[in-house]
């Protein structure tokens with residue numbers, strides 16, 4: 001599926017709008033960081049050689065000349081044999097090359113007793129020691145998180161080039177589907193998939209475009225598909241299997257959407273249909289809520305991440321051990337719902353009792369999608385499996401931080 005998905009081009013956004021986005025260009029430092037020599041501590045700026053002989057038994061007395069505080073007026077150059085009162089983040093006076101921390105001094109009026117030597121550059125943050133002007137800060141494909149925001153903000157970089165966010169149309173099909181809040185006549189159900197998939201799309205960082213559900217008729221599905229094709233990617237749910245009222249394949253064909261493949265050997269999610277309209281990806285996921293969610297997470301989300309500019313879009317499963325034994329009919333790779341917890345140096349995963357593809361209560365609290373190999377019928381407790389951590393993230397029975405509480 002991946003080759004059909006490519007980044008859409010770039011746009012420039014304000015730094016405060018860029019979290020979660022992938023950079024499309026390199027970013028380089030605009031200036032040295034720190035931009036000026038400054039003190040790392042509260043204390044006294046000195047010439048190191050003036051205090052080289054200082055010790056607790058042999059304090060050296062220096063006259064205090066001036067003060068430098070963060071954001072204050074720039075200090076005058078330091079005369080030899082003098083000290084300048086200085087605070088954290090404040091510019092070093094010219095001529096000073098070390099800081100003696102306040103704790104190693106005694107102040108009496110205009111004099112300070114230095115009780116400890118401070119070699120050159122001690123407690124000093126030198127201009128350019130973090131970054132030189134022009135240094136490479138971030139590369140294309142890097143994702144912006146709060147740390148990256150901090151770096152770019154510190155460089156006064158207020159706009160960045162990122163890949164465009166694709167618009168992804170969601171089209172549910174099914175006569176039985178009703179929107180949230182609508183009355184449920186007998187035989188109808190709420191279109192829960194549209195809400196699940198909208199949030200999964202949002203969480204990825206793409207723009208969801210939820211269309212009204214289409215009824216199970218060819219004309220209605222075709223009209224809705226034409227509308228959906230205004231987006232960059234189309235995802236349909238339902239009607240993709242082999243039933244009498246499964247019209248997706250025929251509707252695709254009538255609209256000119258070319259099938260690429262149909263059915264994948266995974267469980268749940270077997271009837272997935274992958275197609276293309278003039279290079280635009282169109283994917284039909286099964287209507288079963290679990291099938292829709294799993295195929296989205298395992299197959300579609302990596303494609304969308306690639307489209308968003310992620311150079312490593314595939315999930316990175318962790319190794320875990322099964323908490324309980326599990327029996328299954330072999331044949332397809334199974335993506336099972338589970339709850340993963342960290343215990344010591346291992347991750348244990350408890351598979352949900354209910355793995356039915358329609359069960360919505362079994363969505364709750366899931367933080368792992370466990371990959372069970374196609375050929376295995378019996379998995380023992382303690383057996384190693386791969387698991388894609390998902391949703392709310394890893395929980396632990398106990399955290400090392402508990403002891404601090």
Ligand code: AMP
Pocket residue numbers: 172173174176177189190191192193194237238239240241243286287288289358
């Ligand atoms: P289908 O893929 O259309 O054969 O539907 C399979 C099952 O999923 C049926 O029980 C449908 O009622 C149910 N279903 C289909 N679409 C949705 C949806 N959007 N939200 C919730 N359940 C659905």
Ligand code: MG
Pocket residue numbers: 173174175238239245287
């Ligand atoms: Mg249906």
